[in-house]
Amino acid sequence: MSLSSIALYFYLRNILEVEIEEQLYSTAARIESSLEAGKNPYSLPPAVEVATSNKSLPDILKDTLIYDPSQDEIELFRELSSFKKINNINYKITVRDLVVESENILMAIIISYLLIIITVFVVLYYFNKVGNSYLWKPFFNTLEQIKEFSLSTKEPVALSISNIREFSELNTQVKILTDKVRGDYNNLKQFTEDVSHELQTPLAIMQVKIESVINDAPLSNQQYDQLTSIQKDIKRVTQMNKGLTLLTKIENNQFINPKQVSLTSIVEGNIANFKEIFQQDIQFVNENELLVTMDYHLAEILCNNLISNAIKHHIGSGDIVIEITKEHLSVCNKGEKPILHADRIFNRFYKENESVKSTGLGLAIAKKICDMYNFKLTYTFEKGFHIFLVQFS
Known part of the structure; x- marks a missing residue:
């Protein structure tokens, strides 16, 4: 549209020049007819000038600047010398016509055209925005x-009804997908809970029977x-079962009751128990x-682990140091050397030292x-201490 306005400018200017030249030729022709009819030549400077000449040249068409006393300024004229x-x-018949008015008309047309362009752009932008907002509302x-x-x-999932085929098909597939995912999740959750529950009973029975054998029979x-x-292995399997069940619940976001808890009080209670x-x-x-704001049960498990x-x-002499500030909790224990694979320390079942009997899930x-x-x-490992730091900010 901008390029078309430029093209329109030159096109209209050319048309106006042609019209002015036609008018000049027409005026010159009228003067010739008057002279041929034997009428006295007349002049009306600067528009028309008729004078005798001893030259015979072809027609000369050009622009010229002439002072206009009425406007007290120099004006542009188109001049035909015949x-x-x-x-x-x-x-020598000289006919001139003012060009300034044609330029004003030209600029008025161009400005009007640009205003129309801007108006159309604004209107189309508004209607496109409103239309697209309505059109894409079901998608969003x-x-x-x-x-x-x-x-x-x-x-x-509450999906809106859409008359647009593509959005309607999208909603159908989303509903099928979410229903299937929720069904698979519930089946897996039920399976995990059932396995965990069914394991607890035989493990507890085995534990009781072994204790009974140890206490009653001469061994x-x-x-x-x-x-x-x-007995220790059964206890370890029981703890592992509980740990895996807890991990599954955490990953499935089943702890949805966060509240403000005092980790200071929880740590003090854990220290007293240990x-x-x-x-x-x-x-x-x-x-x-x-x-901190979190589930109280998970806060206890975090500190306890x-x-x-x-x-x-903990190795050797020295205290285990637990430090609490306003923004972090750190637990430090004595060690001989840093952990070899520190990047794997938080992986499930990873144990740096197999001599320590643990589930590897803490x-x-x-x-x-x-x-x-x-x-x-x-x-981190600093100055002979393993340091586990939890930053809450």
Whole structure:
């Protein structure tokens, strides 16, 4: 449209020039006819000038500048000089026409055209925006429903009805997909819960029977050691089953009751419980009360796993140091060397030292909990201490 306005400008200017030239030739022809009729030549400077001439030249068409006393300015004229021999007398007929008015007309047309372009652009933009907003409304509604889709809820996806075939097909496929995903999720969840529940009962029965055998029957040292080892393995399998079930629940976002909890109080309770079981001294540095928003049960598991991990892997003398500030929780235990594969320490079942009997799920669970609430759990080794730091800010 911009290029067309430029083309229109030159096209109209050419048309106006042709019209002015036609008018000049017409006026010159009238003067010739008057002279041929024997009338006295007349002049009306600067529009018309008739004078005798001893030259005979072809017509001369050009632009010229002439001072206009009425406007007190120089005006642009189109000039036609015609040399004619009439009644055996050579005449020079000069006809001029003002060009300024034609330029004004030209600019008025161009400005009007540009205004029309701008008006059309604004109107089309508005109607396109409103039309597209209405046209794409079902699509964005479907997109919003997909964003809000959750496996933990039983409510179906509320998709709007659309008369547009493509959006209608999209809604149909989205509904089929979400129903299938929710069905698969519920089946997997039910299977996991059933397996976990069914495992707990035989493991508990085995534990009771072994305890009964140990307590009632006379056993040799070898039998006692074997039964004790089996008892520990059963306990480990039970803990592993609970840990995997907990990880599954965390990954499926089944903990949806966050509230403000005091990690300071939870850590103090854990320290008191561990001191009754283990002999290591625990130094608690409490600078500020640490309040976070999360599920209370997961907060207990997070603190318990970090502290129990420090106790299990503590080497040599010295205290286990637990520090709480307004923005972080750190748990430090003595160690001989840094962990060889620190990048794998939060993986499931990864154990740096096989001599320590553990499920290998404690730190993986702690990492999952931190990821769930966008906390940052990191490991470093400084000055002979393994340091696990949870940043809450």
